[in-house]
Amino acid sequence: MHFQQVQQAFVAHIKNPELPMPEGIAEDRMAVYRELFFNNVQGFVSSAFPVLKSLYPQVRWQALVRQFFIHFACTSPYFLHIAEHFLHFLQQDYQPQAEDPPFLLDLAHYEWAELYLATKQLPQQEQPLAAAQLTEVPLALSELTMLLAYPYPVHQISSEFQPQAAGEVQCYLLYRNRDDEVKFVLINPLTAALLNNLQQAPGSSLMQLVKALAPLVPQLDSDTLLSGASAILQDFAAKGLLVSFQAEQNSLP
Incomplete structure (x- = not known):
């Protein structure tokens, strides 16, 4: 042989x-x-x-x-x-x-995402934005974040809690904080849409994000939508999840 x-x-x-x-x-x-x-x-x-x-x-x-x-x-x-x-x-x-378990793939993806963010290396240092800067500069979502959605509450699953049927979609913003700890925030679908727009179009202004969101909630007037979006983004800015848009970085292949 x-x-x-x-x-x-x-x-x-x-x-x-x-x-x-x-x-x-x-x-x-x-x-x-x-x-x-x-x-x-x-x-x-x-x-x-x-x-x-x-x-x-x-x-x-x-x-x-x-x-x-x-x-x-x-x-x-x-x-x-x-x-x-x-x-x-x-x-x-x-x-x-x-x-x-029926949620096998969803739970596996969620646990992999936690590990992925915990070990991710950034190509260059990000510059977090203060809440007061939201109306002044182009916005970007930190690369140490992930938007996730599952038909199971994956954050609650354990040996004591195992849902047997899919239910209402749960939306998450998974992120790594300043102490390098991976955390999550449960968000509603409208907030998920807002953040997804920012993720897909880094460099957008606050007004551009609100304008893109408006067709999803025609029942809300522009002032109400602007106020709500501002409050949400201010909260995420306080967590260090909004960063200064770097045109050079985002133009890389």
Whole structure:
């Protein structure tokens, strides 16, 4: 057997112990490799998705991670990349089983988003805006924020609370604060639309954002809408989530 064939058989057996071992390697040595590689991947996945893991019996969780380990090609040992690969596996390749929670994909995405923001590196320093600057300068939403929406209250899910049916969509603004802690704010759909407009069109002024929002709430006059939008953005500015628009940064491909 050629070296490459031995190497392929070695990797295949480590990922799936039901496949034959490569010739010439002792069982006890292979057992060490199998346990080491799988435990490392399982540890990474369990650390990235602690709430999801807590909802499964240990044997069932190990079987889920093993299925990921067998079928998904991780090309990077970096912790965050393994977590992202696991999320993609659940979204694209995994066939949910009867014992899986109905909110599996939503909770997994939410936990990945928390990890993503906790580890994200900015290409350059952001300049937070003070509330008094909202009417004076072009606005931008910090890159340390994410707008999320799920048909389950993912922030409440635990082993004691597991909703069995989708309900009203929950909108979140997930963010990393000045102390590098990942937090969230529950927001209503109108606030989500306001922030989404800003995210899609960084550099907008407050008046431009209000004008774009007006067709969604024709029952509100412009003064009321402006007052409400100003109050919302002032609150987010106080949290450090509104930053000075950097035209050079936002023009990068």
